[in-house]
Amino acid sequence: MYSKEILDFFKKKGISIGDRVSISSRDMALEGEIMPKTEAGDRATIVIKLDSGYNTGIKFSEDMDIEKLASGKAEVSFPKAKVTQKKGLPKVTLIYTGGTIGSKVDYKSGGVYTLTKPEELLYEVPELSNIANIEIVPLFSIFSEDMSYLEWQKIAEKVAESLNSGSNGVVVTIGTDTMHYAASALSFMLPNLNAPVAVTGAQRSSDRGSSDAFMNLTCAVAAAARSDIAEVFVCMHASSSDDRCALIRGTRARKMHTSRRDAFKSINDTPIAFVDRAHKITYNNNYKRAGASDKKTDAKTSFEERVALVKIHPNSNPEIMEFYSSKGYKGIILEGTGLGHVAATTQHRQFNWLQHIRNATDKGIVVGMTSQCINGRVHSSVYSTARELSDAGVIYCDDMLPETAYVKLCWLLGNHRREEAARLLNRDLVGEMKKRSGYEEFEEDEYAGESAGK
């Protein structure tokens, strides 16, 4: 935002942001359009877009000359895509919730804003209408960090509704920050799913020609239209190259990089399938297949919000357990160290978690244990610490991701009594855990699949 002095100055001179002006100060004279000020710039500098397309800043002073040459253009709207419905193509519902995939640089504010009209997306990816008959459902337009289970519930209901009204599959576009939480939540909320549900997004906004949005979206629509995967999966770049997308089971996906386009990895499991640029689907793992069924898709969306995910670290204060307990929390997932440990044998009482955990389980709080190693499974009998925790009622969650265990416990406590929720926490429901650890599930080679000098 501009400083108050500048805004008053504009007002006095009858000038609005977007107007074409000639403006001059002691050592500079410019002609161009007045740009809005982003939060990043100096508030006492006026930004002008010159005819060359460049923006440039000129320092404000009360005595500078400014003259309005023309009024600013009305807000630019994007041409709308004509969505031509081709006969014989499968119907896919595209549920649009915001995030980078629907982000644009706003020339008004200079910042990134979220598209409100899904047609703008189709305008940019017209090939979508060659893959499927697309029905676009704009549900909301928010950043994924602002998304809560209240939105997940709405998405799950909309997915069920779309499938029950004849869609072959559903694509949900979502911000990537919390995409894996959402994918997990949808996996549990849609327990009798009988069609593909692809969750996709972008790490680079679609206003740039290099955006990963185009391929992620076309691959997701192809998977929703043509695959028989009756699960919720994340569809994002498999590598830094634009060669194929990985379809990762919703409960196994995790954002493992802040910015790379192949940020999402399948943890403790291999991707279900890959979709290449030509939209050929190569299956890679077991999955639940869609079958002939007249049954309606259920959305079981009840969700207990009083569940916490707590990360253990050296010197961590176990009194946090009492805090959650006092707030009426029903469940706590611990993200322990190594095989699933907390400080339990230390002589320093202030760091010993054991009694605090016992107090919580005694009060009926369901406590689950996962590992902050992310890769691998927890184990309750290798070390005495884990045995003691287990005896204290901590439920070891096998090879389940901490985030998935958290979402699962919320969902279980929302839909079941405490005892049943505790019993189901380490039982596989939708592929979120398994007994066997495959060698190939932990990728060591960071350049796997990217051979140099080809």
Add this chain to the structure above:
Amino acid sequence: MPANQQENERYSALGFMCGLEIHQRLATSEKLFCPCSTSIPSKDEKPIADVSRYQKAVAGELGAIDVSAEFEEQKNREFVYRVYKDNTCLVDLDEEPPHSPNREAVAHALSFAKAMNMHIVHEIQPMRKAVVDGSDPSAFQRTMLVALNGAIDVDGHRINIPSMFLEEESSGIESADANTAVYNTDRLGIPLIEIDTDPHIPNPRVAKLVALQIGTVLRISGAVQRGIGSIRQDVNMSIKDGARVEIKGVQELDLIDKFLDNEILRQQKLIEIRERLKKAEATVGVAKDVTHIFANTNIGIISNQLKKHGVAVAFSLRGFKGVLGTEVNPNKRLGTEISDYAKMAGVQGLIHSDEDMNKYGFSESELVSLRKELGVSANDSFILIAGGKSQAPVAANHAIWRAKYALVGVPKETRAANDNSYYTTKFMRPLPSGSRMYPETDARPILVTGEMVAKAEQSAPNLDNERKYLSSIVKNKALVEQLIMSPRLLFFKRTVQETGADPEFVANVIIQKLTELRRTGVEVEMILDDGIMAAFKAYNDGTITKQAIDELLKALAKRDEPVMEIIARERLERIKGKGLIKLVDEAMKESGGKGIDEARKIVMSRHRLVVDGSELNSILVGRMG
């Protein structure tokens, strides 16, 4: 009328408009928006990975897709980026947001702005400029307007410098075919400054001088990279009734005027062609698939394509007879211009009817069927393109567009200077329109402080001051001018400073001696700076004579080895003091009293390389007394 004035009037009568864009890489240790190394890896270094990407033309800030961006996208190519360990990071690969702009680069840019008498903007705004030829993995180049409204004087002309930019270098292209372009990302993101003149450079000769002078000012700062590709000049020009054309990639400054004169000729020819076509009421037909005519053809370039399931596409051109074969530039015809457009779609080229049909091996019946299919007589022309199923029809559309434009005149184009024997250019892409800029929201604007401006003023390279300084240490005026223009100027200054050797002598060796040696076949480019420096040190501390420098340089050109070893092996150590007195005494004896001139002759004939003339003289003069 003086020659210069005549020249100016001649070009002004043509409506000659010309401006330059000078691009110069800066010598910072890190790239502009990331901490990658700016030194280019050695030829032996293998990339650690290849990343493959596709790019898409997207609506820009104002909602319109840039013309040139769309044109590139039609090619639907794969871009492969070579990743180097120390030179490429996630920022370069469009996998991480940019870091803060390199402060060193900003400081250099501000100091150049002051050297061009420009006004530095108050707040520098990072922008994204859409680039869809694939040379940037992000599909845009980060660029910042740094300064406005400067001017320099060149050859009595005031040349306005309206703007200067600080931007990222693009990737270097390694190879390209119809489907794939491979880029090296080692140089991607190195800071680059762009200095633009206004379009009023009066003639090609002055254009060359402007480029030379700007290049020199940048070089004397010591803040720029040297070597092939580190400076590039793009030349914009048009003539009355023609169109603006940007010529990229003129590597040698000396050739700028030759390329410009040829571009004038090309535009004049295209204007002539337009008039001929108008008179003939020429028309261009639509593309037709004519594959069936050539099912059993003996024409190699067509049958090869059809074997690969390709197609043959043709269109008619009425009133073009003889025009397609008209030369518009040395060795380039209108047919070549049209062909260059078709090639953008990935086909090998095209066949046009002004060519010799026998050369291709057309049968009479093929020609008859083709003309019938296109509905043209033998007096009309046609263009035939064979290529892949998805490429040939697109190529035909490009060719039709260009052929139709022959009736309009000169298209606005970006052209590549690709032929240094004829100084001609080749179509690269349509000239980009203005709508391809939007703010780089991931990088903060830079507020320019008074302190930054003061520093820039103080450090601005100044040609006059440089000349004054050089004149104070080197008497020969011509040598001073040569030094200023020389890429070796900084090395000269460093050598004088570090060795204490006589500047005039150092300048002579660096500017003239090395050139002389090169002409006699010595590979002077093999001599390392350190070797030359060591040679001057040896001279200045009396280890060798002036004459021995030549021998040292010749030896260094053959093999890089310590100077002291060469001196010992080649017996170049200077004979002085008592040693020289002994030689003089022997020579005096040998000359049998014929006097000091004979003695000097004897000493010099045997020990020319190791005896200092003035020392010898003073000993001989002593003997006389």
